[in-house]
Amino acid sequence: MGPDRTGGAVVTGRANRLVTTGCLTILIALIIVLGVPVSWLWYRHWHDGNVNSERRDRAFASILKQARATADDTARALDTSGATDTDALIGVIWRHTEAPVIAYDASRREFTATAARSVRYDHEVVLPGGGPVEVTRCFVVTYTRHPGQTWTSRVSERDDDVCRPGTTIGGLVRLAQTRISSMYAEDLTRAGVQKALDPTGRRSFDVRNVRREGDTMTVSVVVSSPGAAVDQCYRFTRPVVGDDGQGSATAVPTSSC
Secondary structure (H helix, E strand, C coil): CCCCHHHHHHHHHHHHHHHHHHHHHHHHHHHHHHHHHHHHHHHHHHHHHHHHHHHHHHHHHHHHHHHHHHHHHHHHHHHHCCCCCCHHHHHHHHHHHCCCCEEECCCCCEEEEEEEEEEEEEEEECCCEEEEEEEEEEEEEEEEEECCCCCCCEEEEEEEHHHHHHHHHHHHHHHHHHHHHHHCHCCCCHHHHHHHHHCCCCCCEEEEEEEHHHHHHHEEEEEEEEHHHHHHEEEEECCCCCHHHHHHCCEECCCCC
């Protein structure tokens, strides 16, 4: 083998090594360049996940704390009210809890208020789309008073399905308030209110009674969740005539219609 061939082989070998070394350098550089953002994204995902988990846990704890505080305040209000009538007691519970479904068990002498409670917390995410997130918990609160004792409350957390019918009823009650408020006094009859509340015949509302007492109209309505799984009687009141011929209606649950 001549000198030229030997020299050529050496040059070729060096060139191959340079190319190989260059490729490795470029590959390492690419790994570093791509690895840094990937590592950062992984860290942010891990960090945000932990932060969101902690915030969610604090939100749930806050809901439970609020539910217990409201239950205690309501029990004290029942004591100080001095009320003995069932509907008057339901009214006290309603004013403090706004629970859409409040039932009374005469055999146990206890009231049960079912309501969902919600709070918001800031949800951290790397990509756009983060912000406030609402978390909800379902509570059933039982109020009991034994002879010679004060009112006591017991808070129980339940599955969301337990509160879903009541949440629907709450929305229907607000709808009924709006429609009754917008009616003219001459239309406030049982048939007139039934038509205004349930024009399509879905049977979410069953108007039981409409009566006038002085300058006030009182409408008793059974409000039902879909499929009549849960229902609650509500008493709506409004002035006979407001400044525009109508009047703002209020609503409160009652034991019966």
